[in-house]
Amino acid sequence: MNLHVPMRLTRLVFPALAACIAMGQLASPAAAQSAASFYKGKTVTVWVGNSAGGGYDLYARAFARHWGKHLAGNPEFIVKNRPGAGSMLLTNELYNILPKDGTAVGVIGRGMPLEKLLGNDLAKFDSSKFTWIGSANNEVSVCVSWAKTGVARFQDLKTRGMIVGGTGAGADTDSYPKAMNKILGTKLKLVTGYPGGNEIMLAMERGEVEGRCGYSWSSAVSTHADWLRDKRMNVLVQIAMQKHRDLPNVPLITELADNAEDKQVLEFLFAGQVWGRPFLAPPGVPADRAQALQDSFLAVTRDPAFIAEITKQKLEINPVPGPELARLLAVQHKAPPIVLKRAKEATD
């Protein structure tokens, strides 16, 4: 296999939106009319399942500042944080408590939609019944190594192995290396308990850990561009459904599977990357309003003012429409029992 690390870093360019725009359908004039009369003078609350200042929160606040312009009836948008249990608290409330009339929308952790399938009893929702509005970004996660360690290619993870840092059981930084060890036979040694991702990067710099798996590429580019430029950090593998345009030469995790079943399990586990920043509303939002929310969500992502703001914050925008999220989730729900079983084992 030709596995080498990208030597060149393109400037952060936002991926083309064309495909997604084509998917967004135009609402019928009558439907738009009734949504407009509903939303006129109302306030829409964007609930964030994580604390203020984090990635999910930054996306939510950026959307909230521009959404009112694009939604029929021009309602006011406000943001409220509802952190707890890795956003499961909010997901439960969106499903069970918050208003179903289209005035409550939320953004939750990308792992949440699969929690119930993976057997978490605290998940009090059926993720296929939510009103999916869209995802702000199709995320690409990577595994990186500190160059000084000599770990330079994916293959080294199978022979030499690597010490990776984690933020705690259930987090991507922990479940990704575990899944890779079980399914791809890598020898990753997990040292977990770091308070956050930034702390892992600091531990890597001071030599306490050798690398990190489950590291959002956009965050790598925005916070450690110098390390990538000076080749102090190697990118070993990308964890996503499709390769990132910046990383044509880094292998995609699903390509590394030995057989079809392994590949299916990997796809099941990492599908969440597609809905990297998922926006949703409670089940049962009237169809015209759901449509208006989905359309206006995509319209925001094309707004030059929004794009300028998001560029300044170095956030990536690569939107995925709501109906596409719903379709992907339906596929997940139909996964063969053996895939589900192995996925559960791999993350346990």
Added chain:
Amino acid sequence: MESFAAEASFMLNAAGNAFVIMMEPTRLAFLSMGAFLGLILGILPGVGGLAGTAMLLPFTFSMDPYTAFAFLLGLGSTVATGDPIPAVLFGVPGGAASAATVLDGYPMAKRGEAGRALSAAYMSSLMGGVFGAALLAVSIPILRPAMLYIGSPELLAFAVFGISMVAVLSGRAPLRGLAAACFGIMMAMVGADPQSGTLRWTFDTAYLWEGLPLLPIVLGLFALPEMCDLMIARTAIAAGSNKMDIYKGQWQGVKDCFQHWWLIVRCSWIGGGIGSIPGISASVVDWLAYGHALRTEKGAAQTFGKGDVRGVIASESSNNAKEGGALVPTIAFGVPGSASMAILLGAFMMHGLVPGPDMLNKHLDITYSMVWSVALANLLGAGLCYAFSPQFARVALLRYTLICPAVLGIIYIGAFESSRNWGDLYTLLFFGLLGWIMKQFKWPRPPLILGLVLGDLIERYMFISVERYGIDWMTRPLVVILFALAIIGLVRPLLEDYRGQGGLRAILGSFGRARFEWGQLFTLFYLAVFSAMVIMSRGWQFNAKIVPLVVGGVALIAVVLSLLNQTFRKPAAAPASGTEISAADNAALLTGEKLPVNTGKIHMDIESDTAHLPLSTIIARAAMFFGYLLAFMGSTYLVGLIPTLFIFVVAFMRIEARERWTLVLSYAGFMVVFVTLVFDRIMKVPWPPSLLGEWMPALKVIPSL
């Protein structure tokens, strides 16, 4: 040498440039606005810099980076200046990092020295804040190498050293202090265990999954008991003093600070130093500084906790210095040193700044502008406080029916701010009751907070250290030094106690026939709780249960020894001839505090001043107090928090004292308008949903319904 000189001139240049930049009028205006807001948020208990910084963040988009950080840091730096105001006046910590201020500030207010205590708090805040900023300014060149030297084993050692302060913060009740600290550690372990994901003591609730939030616990432990005792005593806070010369007190407070300048320097270094270590929570710096002062200041062991101004100075100088310290890891590594620094990190991103070497090099002027912002904001904050202080200090003379409704209402909202969940209110109530009983039965509360904050860090970094280095980490130099200091700190007070009591024979000789006291029931309660928690943890995976089992075991031993001590110890002999038996000592005998007084140590906590009342009155009025709290929560559940506030204020003032209707209604009206404006309109707090709102959604135009 040459390179050093070049480096120094580069730094001075940048610092000078930054100062000129900061002197620009618009920036100064935004800095002042931030400082003013920070003070107000600091005064409101529980509403701290985190909520404020998050609130201001969107307004900084269109500013240049200097102005944006001046605005945000202006707010962040003065929160700690506003915090001591409720701590001194009501015994209600304005934030988690000023709980230690309560210990001496509140007794001073009770004595009629509120003006002096506040003045000392402002001045030491100011000096601490400026020293913290200065420390940051001079250490910039060595920041990154120094930080890179501190790994997980060093963090573990720092946390262990911090927890060794339990020995000194337990005063003359070491066993109870140890048990309280263990209880704090156990509480820190509630939630998903980072190692195995085991849900520890969560009782199937999502609320407990991420662990108990700090603020409702601090407010419960320290604020509610003071309010309860105020209601039991039915007096004004400064009831004992009939005249209060505020201006003289203020001048005295300033003099105190200059007299104890060396203490301020040391405590602000502690604050700045601890604040700058990435991964160590800064919410215990006040206790570490307080413990340090208690250990090193002359005669402190006899007077701290009884209204010694040095206690206020130690706590306040350290917590203002920590903000400057917390900037260090944020700037140098992008690792936020505190929760509000995490939001500041968001602001970095928005302005296209990347934390790391560039900030100490290419953008050094921005870094220095932050240092100046912190220093200037501290100056402004203290100035504003002095301007308004005479009004604040008079509050201590008001009768309790005017104090309790407003303070309790704000405590509830403040607690609810921490995770915006009903669970916060239950946590507040549970720890309020626990805190009051601990205070009555003289269990020291500070060790509990220390255990709560540091317990989590110790478990976290112990696993990382062992997993990564085996046992080799124990030989790292800084680890060895810190462990040695911790052991000395733990063993010395124990040896002093042992000698003070005349050795083993004397201790054994002091045991006698079994006796029963009410205080023993509370000890039994702890015994039951620890046993239940240990039993529940037996089935968990090894990684999840090892620390709870060890800590629980130590706690059980401490509790059993304490119980034996209570049951079989003969009442203490009369103190050495010539000393009077004070009322407090008498009360101590009644409640089962029986360590001989000749160890020279005091009870390390505020004492209840309700001992003159009959027990039945105390119990009846305390039941009434917690009844009010329950009714408050019940009513919130039915009609929402803001309508409840109105009902509560009216009911409390009418039932307790038949206050005039005009006063009652204008008071209640003002509270509702204030809370609606600040918390509903500006901060957009998501209120707990109410039953009435569910039934009649049309009524939801009323805020919080």
